[in-house]
Amino acid sequence: MGQDVASERLIELMEAYQQGSADAFDQIFGALAVPLRNYLTSLTRDRARGEDLMQETFLQMHRSRRTYMPGRPVKPWAFGIARNVYLMHRRSTARRAKYEAGTFEELPETPTLGLAELLPDRQELAAALKDVPEDRREAVLLHHVWGFSFREIGEMLGISERAAKLRSFRGIQGLRTSIKTEGAS
Amino acid sequence: MSETPPVMPPDLRSAITADLKPVKPLLSPGRRALLAAPFVIGILAMPLAYHRMREIGDLGVMLSWVPVALQVLLAFGLLVIALREGIPGWRVSTKQIFAVVLVAYSLQIIVNLLIFMRMPMDGGGAGALAMWMSCFGIESLIGIPILVLVAWMVSRALPSRPLLAGFLAGTGAGFAAEASWRMFCAYSDPGHVLLGHTGGILIMGLTGFLLGYVWSVYQDRAAAG
Known part of the structure; x- marks a missing residue:
């Protein structure tokens, strides 16, 4: 139930963000920064990289905010972007060097x-x-x-x-x- | 115990606030495909300007317009799936995608075999290669504008599997083009159909795949700075 309310609230915030509300973005950041960072850390196995990619995810969310379709759940959309950012990062890193063996501290x-x-x-x-x-x-x-x-x-x-x-x-x-x-x- | 949210980095905040103009959300993939429908239908009808439609009297509606309509619908389905690939977190599973592709190829092959059984028309002989090239070329001419339009629509979103999205756009465009051209090409022997028609669809899918690849390399380079 609590999750549904949070999800509804995120939908409202996302719609306001698409209309240009900076406050809505702040609240979305507050609600999603930790789960996105943890998700990206779990993918990269590196907390610092997870943090970087989390920021990149928010930038990408901003650039692609029109791809969010009003009324749909926000979290799968944001996690989908995070995954995309991670995959792009992995592809470009693979070209330069092998993956660093990270720690799974987070x-x-x-x-x-x-x-x-x-x-x-x-x-x-x-x-x-x-x-x-x-x-x-x-x-x-x-x-x-x-x-x-x-x-x-x-x-x-x-x-x-x-x-x-x-x-x-x-x-x-x-x-x-x-x-x-x-x-x- | 919950973790404290990270503080928003100043450069992130300034990047966001520097560009906070309202945006118009993308329409759903289905609606965007419908918006593109008049253009697609116009392209599919293009051969009417230069060719005479085949004689369909002996084929009957069940081997002419019905499979054409079904194939165009399946092609639209593929184009919608390609557009959906551009919406983060809303993909169709790979299994379902390949099931649709398989159904579309099966339909195209079975219908053409049935047409051959009803009205065998040999496209072989000395001019086989020319006929094959001609059908292949015309199908590409019909399909490429559709592929370009859909690829452009996909690239305006955020496809996380651009190669697959490109393949779907190309395959959808190829099936739509083949459905149209089948109403004009009178040759029905399996060799001609497989090379000139089914082969054309495959090549369109491959072209879309390559477009997706080029797009992904461009994106990765942009991301790497």
């Missing part, structure tokens, strides 16, 4: 589905998440951390709802296995 505050009991601490989860393949990790985080529905995830990633569900399920399975293995060792 983790969201929200506990993931059924994992809270399994987790002694966030660092262990961070370490376990490292072992989960990128596409599955992304689906896990988008659903269990940022609360997107599988349909929204499918539309963001260009996969079917079922495939999004499967990726997330397999990601959680991998996470469980990884935590168990680390716990046993």
Whole structure:
């Protein structure tokens, strides 16, 4: 319910932003900066880069604000742009150099589905998440951390709802296995 | 415990406030495709100015206008999906896209085979290559303006899979062009149809794909500064 209200509010703010309201942009930034930064950090595995790309995402959102269609949810649109910014960054980085092995220090505050009991601490989860393949990790985080529905995830990633569900399920399975293995060792 | 939101960097704020003029949101992909429809239909009707339509009496409506209408609808569907690729966070799944592409190709091939069975007309012999080139060229002439228009519409948005968006725009334009040209080309043998007509659609899809590639390289370079 709370999420719906937030979503409705974001829609109003986005429409005001398209009309040129700076205040609406400030509020959108306040509402989306943290989740976008965390999402980008989870993709890049580098907090500083995540922060840079978050800023780039807001710039891109600004340039492309007319691509937001009034009435549609704002978060999938913003996360879609963030993903696009990340992919562009990855392509241009790949041309210059290999990926730096980053740390996965940044983790969201929200506990993931059924994992809270399994987790002694966030660092262990961070370490376990490292072992989960990128596409599955992304689906896990988008659903269990940022609360997107599988349909929204499918539309963001260009996969079917079922495939999004499967990726997330397999990601959680991998996470469980990884935590168990680390716990046993 | 919630994280404190990051402070907005001054350069980000100044970039935003320097350009805060109101913008008109893009229409939905379906509406934009409908806006383009008169132009597309005009292009599809273009051969009427230079060619005589084939004799459809023996084919009947079910092998002439009905499949043409279906193919044009599928082509519009592909163009709408291409336009939707430009809206962040609102993509169609790759599986669904390829299902539509497969249905469109299957329809085109099956209809042409049925036409051949009903009215076999050999496009082979000494002039086969010329006939093939002619159909291929005309289909491209019809399809390219549609591809250019849709590619331009997609590029005004923010496609995250530009190669796929380009491929879809090209394939949609190719199917629309083939639907139109089929009503004029009298040759129905499978060799001619596969090379001159289906091949034309494939090449249009490839052209769109290449346009998408060029666009993505340009975007990446712009992003890299």
